[in-house]
Amino acid sequence: MLRNKTKPSLIYLLIVLLVLPNGLKPLLKLQAQDQTSQFTTIFQEDFATELESVSHSGEANLERVKREDNSGSEQYALHVSNRSANWHGVDLRFSSIGLEDGATYKITVNGFIDADEHTDPGALVLVQNIESYQGLYLNAPMEQGKPFTLTGTYQADFSKDEAIRIQSNDVGREVSFNLTEIVIEQDNSVDNETENPVDQHPPAESFKIIDFEDGELQGFEPRGSSEHLTVTDEANYTEDGQYALKVEGRSNTWHGPSLRVEPFINLGKEYQISAWIKLISPESSQLQLSTQIGSGDGASYNTIDSKVITSEDGWVKFAGTYRYNSIGNEYVTIYIESANNSQASFYIDDIVFTETDADEIELETDLQPLKEVYADYFLIGNAVSISDLVGQRLDLLNMHHNLVTAENAMKPSYAYNTARQFDFQAQDELVNLIQQQDLALHGHVLIWHQQTAEWLHTSDDGLVLSREEALANLRKHVKTTVEHFGEQVISWDVVNEAMNDNPANPADWRASLRQSGWYQAIGADYIKEAFIAAQEVINENNWDISLYYNDYNDDNQNKAEAIYQMVKEINQEYAKEHNGEQLIDGIGMQGHYNLNTNPENVRLSLEKFISLGVEVGVTELDVTAGGEHAPTERELQAQAYLYARLFQLYREHAAHISRVTFWGLNDATSWRSAQNPLLFDRNLQAKPAYYAVIDPDRFIEEHEADEQEANLDYALYGTPKFGAELDSVWFDAPVLPINRYQMAWQGASGTARVLWDEAYLYVLFQVSDSELDASSENAWEHDSVEVFVDENNEKTSFYQADDGQYRVNFLNEATFNPAELEASFESLTHVNEDGNGYTVQMKMPFRTIEPVADQIIGFDLQINDGHNGSRQSIATWNDLSGQGFQDTSVFGHLKLLQDSENQDLYVTINENEQTPVFPSQTITVRGYHFTLALPADLPPHTTITINVLDQLDNPISAQGLPLIKRGDVIDVKLELPTGYEAYQGEFILTLDIDSLAKSPVIYYLNEQMNQWQFKGGVIDPTSDTISLEVPSFSSYGVFELNVDQIVADLETRLEQLIKLVAQFERHGGAITELSQQIEEFKQEVNQLIEQDEQLSHLLATLLNQVANLEERLTEELNKVTPVDPNEAQRDELETSTPKSTDSVVAGQDGERLPDTATTLYNWLFLGSAIMLLGIASYRYQSKKSKRVEIE
CATH class of the missing domain: 3.20.20.80 (Glycosidases)
Structure with a gap:
């Protein structure tokens, strides 16, 4: 009895010694803590005296009050009110409360919610560490009229944190609360030098797909104040469903539906995120699925998937992966927005947020540091937000x-609160974190036309402020900001992106400036005034801080010349008045x-x-x-x-x-x-x-x-009729995305379709842009579209007689380069009724060629985004140089196709070349014999790319068995049109077989597992090919298994099974249970044979079935406890074979089958197994010459 009682304890001890990184040390340490732990109170606040050690975070008001608690007793409390964000609350800074770096503390916070304070379900009061938000996460419900207590431990890390904050989650962001006592005790028993902070973010909850079928918003909220979210039956994607979420009323690009997801995240894990979206308006728009990490000014915003889609596309899947190495301050969302259309409306449905199988990442610590x-x-720098200053990202x-630059937090709009008062608290938190890491900081940015409070230069009614008022605001903003941060920064971007792109006359830098709000209110000298204001503060304090002008597209020579002329003139003028000193110290090339x-x-x-x-x-x-x-x-x-x-x-x-x-x-x-x-x-x-x-x-x-390589796309044969209603022939043509941006700023985007006939080239543009402008004197700075044509496709660096540039703005005003292109040109424009964009139809005559099918011409498309009299963005189909107005070598290629009904049925394509394909075609690759027959319902505008995989790195099957390459292995990529991403059809793949093949089979590559999965195939011995019908594509190839290896594994498994049966009977197992296990095994194997499987695969599957039976018998055996210790030892010796299906295990030398193996059921089992093995081996040898079909 003693032996039976102590055995589990010994096993547990062995597990601890083998598994735990430090053996018994944590357990012994835990026991010592229980016996000797002592706490020393280092901070206690009951608010009986004036406040000294606490401070507010955000806009929260802190008031010491005397009031009744929920029991009716009077006591002092700290009343925390005027909260509008989750992080608004109470800060306990380490320096104020006496914490020591590395020490471990027990924290207790007591408080209550007033009886008349409204709270919503799910509201929580939180205690967290600032700024890493990792290692401390205490929470308690915020309930109307009820007390709360939060308690937990935290190890102070001064390199990551500077304060303890009492706040709420987002649900409780407006709830006022009372604190009655805060106690912090140091744990003297903890070895603080070896302990690391423990992440207390709770384990992830399970995420259920959101399909809105219950008629509720399912947690979705608007990001802004104007958009409307409505569950509607107007549209639906869910199979057998009825509802979707409708998003409308957006008034800013960042507006859209947002969903909190931090409860569903395990830190460090990768997540697959997807949503189905259907565009309502305009006819074409860019949309994107993104994730926000953290709240407030230090948040980061990351795009998961971005597409330009049209209202004709129907439901389109947006999907991607993101690894969450940080969850900010317990605030993470996924959301959908449009980066360049503030009024786009759409439906969303079937939102998925699931953890992937991807391994956790490890940093490559053996790399040579860039900074060294x-x-x-x-200096080597990077752009950061709060999420970059914790964990692996910080490492x-x-x-x-x-050196670092704040990616967003120090931009002008973040310097003010909602009352239009300076508020640098969020920026200070980021800067303090940066200082703790001993990183130099560059300040970005003081004056900019983007992310700036409009009221600094424009009145609330939209009128430009007077020069005096705007200049006063500019100087106050610059001087206050520079003075606040002082020498915490080594340099500042004083003015950012003030210059237009590719100005026509760069020598006149003033005329080349962007017509921003600052420019309109003050004039061109606002730039010099901003530098003067910054320099005054630096001189007054004798600081060493460099002042920069910063801009993008710096490699454009016209823009570079304009910047050069501006800096040269400003510095020369300043030097005359200031003893030769420079005002602008540097130029930032983005x-x-x-x-x-x-x-x-x-x-x-x-x-x-x-x-x-x-x-x-x-x-x-x-x-x-x-x-x-x-x-x-x-x-x-x-x-x-x-x-x-x-x-x-x-x-x-x-x-x-x-x-x-x-x-x-x-x-x-x-x-x-x-x-x-x-x-x-x-x-x-x-x-x-x-x-x-x-x-x-x-x-x-x-x-x-x-x-x-230049882009290659296709124009379909057809002649459209121009009118308010688009001719249906347009929608047979492929969609060309116009989404390559020549500027850093990404504005209006869109799509185009191209048709042709014997006389004309036709182009349809559908542009997404919610703010249309044609106020500039320059036509190229209007909201407009352009077509570039090089009819002979000679790609010259200059225009010839066959080349041309056509431009039409949204008002249907056309301009040409050269001017004579106007002859026979036609266009028609239509501005969407909701103001969300416009459509342009263009008809351009072929002037120097007689077009024929399969001819390729030089071609490009462009969308200009006008704003306040200047061009803020250029999107193209191909060219990124901006030289298309004079250089045809930057154009892409447009191939003129026949209509889809007249396409060849047998097509040979080049390897690794994207090619358009059509229904019912059979495709082969030049130099190879394999074929791919396409389904009759293949979506229009599908393209295909095929690569032959000659070299493979140790391919293995799904059972972990090595595979031998015995024929063609190819990778096929289908590019399906928008809205057809989930298409599956009847593709017939026919691959060549090597002459050495004995039992070839087609396998499919599971890219996530990096394993080849058995698919089967139909062998034709007359042509040495094997064919298979597949629904979609990735990588497929011809392989076979090493059958000798499988047979050896089977023999070992059968021997092991007989031993298990012997043990089962010896320990009194029910014979009916054993009979059932064996009968199930035989039925499974018989079913395999009846299916007429290819034999090498049958053997591999039989091996798996034997292993499964072994596991089932072992489970039954474990239900029976040995009564004799000698029997237990004997069992261990007899069943010492590992259970991996991938290894061959030799038996003990001289070992014989147990006596009980002669029982009826053992002989039945052994005979059945050997018979099945023999049948399989015989069929394997005899079927090579036969045609074998695998189901």
Whole structure:
């Protein structure tokens, strides 16, 4: 009996010793704490005296009051009111309450809610650590008229936190509360040097798909104050459902439906996020699915998926993944917005938020730090928000950088509260965190036309303020902000993005300025006045702070010249009055580049600015590559090559460069995340670009420059009729997305469709833009669309007789380059009734060619976004250089197709080349014999790309068994039109078989598991091919299994099963249970044979069935407890075989079958198993020459 009692304890002890990282140490330590733990009170506040150690957070009012508690007794309390955000509350700063770095504390907070204070279900009062929000999370319900108590432990970490905050969750953001006592006790028993803070964020709850079928909002809330969210039966995506959420009444681009998701998050995990969206208005608009992490000024905003869709597309799936390494201050949302249309309306349905199987990430700590490589050249910086200053993101930041720029928090609009008073509290929290990390800080930004309080230069009725009033506001804003942050910053962007793009006359810099609110109220000298105001504060305090002018598209030579002329004149004028001193110390080159950027243009601009005698900062560097969050290897290499070229250039001019700042830590959090622009990928792993930056000379030596291929798309044969109602023939043509932005600012976007006949080229534009403007004297600065045509596609650097540029604004006013293009040109425009965009139909004659099917012409499309008399954005289909008005080499390619009814049925395409395909076609790849037959209902405008996979890295089956490649292996990518992403059809894949194949089968690659899954196939021995019908595509290939290995595994398994049966009988197991287990096994195997499976797969599946039976018998055996210790030991010896289906286990030398194996059921089982194995082996050898069909 003693032995039976102690055995579980010994097993438990063994588990502890083997599994826990430090063996018994935590358990022994826990026992010691229970016996000797002592607490010392280091802070206690009952509010009986005046407040000294507490301060308010946000706009909360703190008032010491004397009132009755809920029991009727009088007591002092701290009344916390005037709350409008979850983080508004009470701060206990470490320096005020005497906390020590690394010490562990027990925290207790008591309070109550007034009886007349309204509370909503789900409202919580919280205690958290500021700023990391990790390691302390205490909560209690906020209930009307009831007390609350919060208690828990926290280990102080001065490198991450500076205060303890008492606040609420978002549901309780407006609830006033009372605090009656705060007690903080130090735990003297804890070894604080070895303990780490414990994340107290609760485990994730399960997320249920939101389909609105109950008629409720399901937690969705509007992000702004104007939009309306309504559950409606006007539209529905859910199968057999009725309802969706309608979103309308938006008045700002960031408005939209928002859902809190932090309860469903496990920190560090990756999540698949998706929503189905149907556009209502306008006819075309950009929409995006995003996630917000944290609240207030320090929040980060990350795009998950972005698309331009049309109202004709129906339901479109927006989906992507995001890894949550931080949950901010317990505030995380997913939301849908339109980045460039403030009035777009839409439906949403079937929202999914699920954890993926992706492993948690580990930082590559063995990488060479960027800041060390360039320590002798310039500072290495990055853009940050609160979420970047905690956990792995902070580790990566500190490893590679020595300077940061606040991505959003220090922009002008965040300096004020709702009462239009200065309020730097949120910014101070971010700055304090940065200071704790010993990172230098660059201030961004003082004066800007975006993210600025309009009332600083414009009255509430929309009229521009007088010069005197606006100038006074400008000076006060600049001086107050600079003085507040002082020498916590090393430099400031004083004025940001004041210059128009590609100005026509850059020598006249004043005429080249953006017509911003500041410009309209004050005039061109607002720039100089802003620098003077900042410099006055710096001089008064004798600070060493550099002042910068900052702008994008710095590689455009016209824009660079205008900036050069402006800085030169302002500095010369200031020097005359101030003893030769400069006013503008530096020029910030933002560096938002793409794969078409010419590094020589960057060099020209850089050297032009250096010649002024100012320093240069590379302030927001990123290089876009690819799209849809999935760059190709070629795009990654091209991106790396450009980074290498740039850093060669920066290093060459390092004496004049103060810093190089990347605009984001990794692709997932970049403002251009879909285009993968940074050095580290979505999982914080180094990309080729990192290695190019570390050693640019070596990278360039080992790689070749990649010429970027121009876009190729298609025009369909057809002649549309122009009218208010669009001719249905338009909708047979492919959709061309116009979403490549030549500027950093991303404004109006849209789509186009192209038709052709023997005389004309026809283009339909559908533009999404809620603010239309044609006030500029320059036609290219109106809200307008443009078509570029190079009929002979010679790609010359200048216009020839066959080339042309056509422009039409939303008022149907046309301009041409050259002017004679007006002959025979026609256009028709229509502005959407809701003002959300416009449509343009254009008809352009072919002038120098007689077009024929399959001919390719040079072609491009452009959308200009006018705003307040200037062009704030340019979106194109192909060109990113902005030179299309004079250089046809930057155009894309347009192929003229026959109508879909006259397409060839058998088509040969090039490998790795995206090609349009049509229903019922059979596709093959040049140089190969495999074929792909397309279904008759294939959606229109589908394209296909096929790659042949010659080299495979140790392919394995879903059972973990090695596979042998025995034929073609291909990767097929189908690009389906918007709205058809979920399409599945009857594709017939026919692959070649190698001559060495004995039992080939088609397998499908499960990319998430990196395993090949059995699919089957129909073998045709006359052609040595195997065919399979598949519903959709990824990677498919011909493989076979190593049958000898499988048979050896089966023999070992059968021997093990007989041992289990012997044990089962010896310990008194019910014979009926055993009979049932064996009978189920035989039925399963017989069913496999009846299905006529391919034999190698049958053997592999039989192996799995044997392993399953072994597990079932083991479970039955475990229900029987051995009565004799010797029997238990014998059992352990007999069943010591591991249970992996992937390994062959040898039996003990000299071991024989147990005597009880001669029982009736053992012989029945053994005979059945051997018979099945024999049948399978025989059929495997005999069927090679036969045609075998796999179901």
